[in-house]
Amino acid sequence: MSALEISGLSAGYGAADVVRDISISVPAGEVVVVLGANGAGKTTTMRAICGLIDRRGSIRVDGVEIGSKPADVVNAGVSLVPQGRGTLGTLTVLDNLRVGAALRRDRAAIEEDIERWTSVFPVLAERVDQRAGTLSGGEQQMLAVARALMARPRVLLCDEPSLGLAPRIVQHLFATLRDINSEDATSMLIVEQNAELAMDLASSVYLLEVGRVVRSGTPASFREDTELRRAYLGY
Amino acid sequence: MELFVERLLAGVTNGSIFALLALALVMVYRSTGTLNFAQGEFALFSAFFAWWLVGTGLPVWAAVIAGMVAGFVLCAAAERALIRPVQRKSELATLIVALGLFSGLNAAVALIWGTDTKVMPSIVPNGLEDYFELFGARVYGDTVITWVALAAVTILMTLLFTKTELGLHMRAVADNAESAALTGVNTSRILMLGWGLAGAIGALAGSLATPLAPEQLSVTTMFPIFIGACAAALLGGLDSLAGAVIGGLIIGVVEAMVTGYVPLVGGAMQQTTAMVLIVLILVVRPNGLFGSKELERV
Numbered sequence: 001m002s003a004l005e006i007s008g009l010s011a012g013y014g015a016a017d018v019v020r021d022i023s024i025s026v027p028a029g030e031v032v033v034v035l036g037a038n039g040a041g042k043t044t045t046m047r048a049i050c051g052l053i054d055r056r057g058s059i060r061v062d063g064v065e066i067g068s069k070p071a072d073v074v075n076a077g078v079s080l081v082p083q084g085r086g087t088l089g090t091l092t093v094l095d096n097l098r099v100g101a102a103l104r105r106d107r108a109a110i111e112e113d114i115e116r117w118t119s120v121f122p123v124l125a126e127r128v129d130q131r132a133g134t135l136s137g138g139e140q141q142m143l144a145v146a147r148a149l150m151a152r153p154r155v156l157l158c159d160e161p162s163l164g165l166a167p168r169i170v171q172h173l174f175a176t177l178r179d180i181n182s183e184d185a186t187s188m189l190i191v192e193q194n195a196e197l198a199m200d201l202a203s204s205v206y207l208l209e210v211g212r213v214v215r216s217g218t219p220a221s222f223r224e225d226t227e228l229r230r231a232y233l234g235y
Numbered sequence: 236m237e238l239f240v241e242r243l244l245a246g247v248t249n250g251s252i253f254a255l256l257a258l259a260l261v262m263v264y265r266s267t268g269t270l271n272f273a274q275g276e277f278a279l280f281s282a283f284f285a286w287w288l289v290g291t292g293l294p295v296w297a298a299v300i301a302g303m304v305a306g307f308v309l310c311a312a313a314e315r316a317l318i319r320p321v322q323r324k325s326e327l328a329t330l331i332v333a334l335g336l337f338s339g340l341n342a343a344v345a346l347i348w349g350t351d352t353k354v355m356p357s358i359v360p361n362g363l364e365d366y367f368e369l370f371g372a373r374v375y376g377d378t379v380i381t382w383v384a385l386a387a388v389t390i391l392m393t394l395l396f397t398k399t400e401l402g403l404h405m406r407a408v409a410d411n412a413e414s415a416a417l418t419g420v421n422t423s424r425i426l427m428l429g430w431g432l433a434g435a436i437g438a439l440a441g442s443l444a445t446p447l448a449p450e451q452l453s454v455t456t457m458f459p460i461f462i463g464a465c466a467a468a469l470l471g472g473l474d475s476l477a478g479a480v481i482g483g484l485i486i487g488v489v490e491a492m493v494t495g496y497v498p499l500v501g502g503a504m505q506q507t508t509a510m511v512l513i514v515l516i517l518v519v520r521p522n523g524l525f526g527s528k529e530l531e532r533v
Contacts, residue, residue, distance in 0.1 A: 050417060074419035086414035088407050099407045103419035
């Protein structure tokens, strides 16, 4: 069964739909990548899944239809690392992590998770009492991922995690995502513009153009297609 | 010397009221990022409500608490029903709605309770003999209770923001409502709660202020207090609790000194003083003494 099953998703802002009839399946424990140019509707898809904008269609987690409020989505086990990171700049790193566990009541386990993610991301451990706004872009991205993981999601959504980061940091980030995926079997849906690194993790890839899924397949099938490779993978 | 101490204490007392209302302003600013121009009139409505309850035979302390509850409900409802629908559209619209609330609440008070002056009794014994001496100056019960109230509200708010999960969620929503929502925080509830608590604190300020006010409780009682509270909140930096308290005390004392020591026009200078201070703060130090500067690395 799919960890996350999106079928017939349409959403937009105001009267016009930005994405139409999107269907994406994230198999349990696997990583799925969504490719697409600027304006293809990647972020809109993510925001619709998380209940930040109105949506139509069906979203199931482990076969169960989930509600449309952001809290319902988190409760169902889906957490988003938003585009542009969305760190709470005036709060400390530690408080950011605590906010990530907003819906959890297991205090002891929350403390354990804070321990865990600050050891996975040592830059955060050094800065727990520092205001998140003073962190570098890479550090803020690590914090955004750690904060989303604090909810103990079954499915982690990442919206352009590499955006604006140095290549070395992007590599480190994806290596960490790979570890989390293999250790915890956390399923992932990663949206990327430059997706070569993300493709290495993926079991399947979807291509989004002007709000629709126009193609899906294995990473290998995408790499074999010269045109796709030039347009989206840049080599 | 006695006169100076008396003026100082009077300044601290007025300043405590400014500070309480400034704390309400900070509460709203921290939850929705708006300066609630109607905060003083919410307090006025709640104070009249408390006065009316005293008239029905309720003890003063119970009436003040009931007034705070009314302030909470009124402010939370205003946020949900009137502020939120326009807030998404523009900052200016929010400001206009707040101004509308200002005149609407004032008119409602006049309509329900009339424009004549009322006498709101003090919550503590406040007779001519109920005082103690401090450096030769007489300190009455209604003075002390404002100091105590300010200290209690400041401590409770500090504990709320720094020690509780609710406070953490309130800070998260103030920082970035969408990010907070993504973690599952119920931002709608948090915003109403922020406004509600501001309404309750404002109601306390209103109920404690009126026994001290020269013209007692009337439709114009809260306006000068609101101006002082605005100056206090701005001086403190709009988002700082400590700033609002220190700002309130400074504004109160400066006003008392100008009123007391500037010859001839001094007595008429009270609100002017606050207004001049507001302009000076905005020009010289827009972030106030303790306000957080926009700080972000990208």
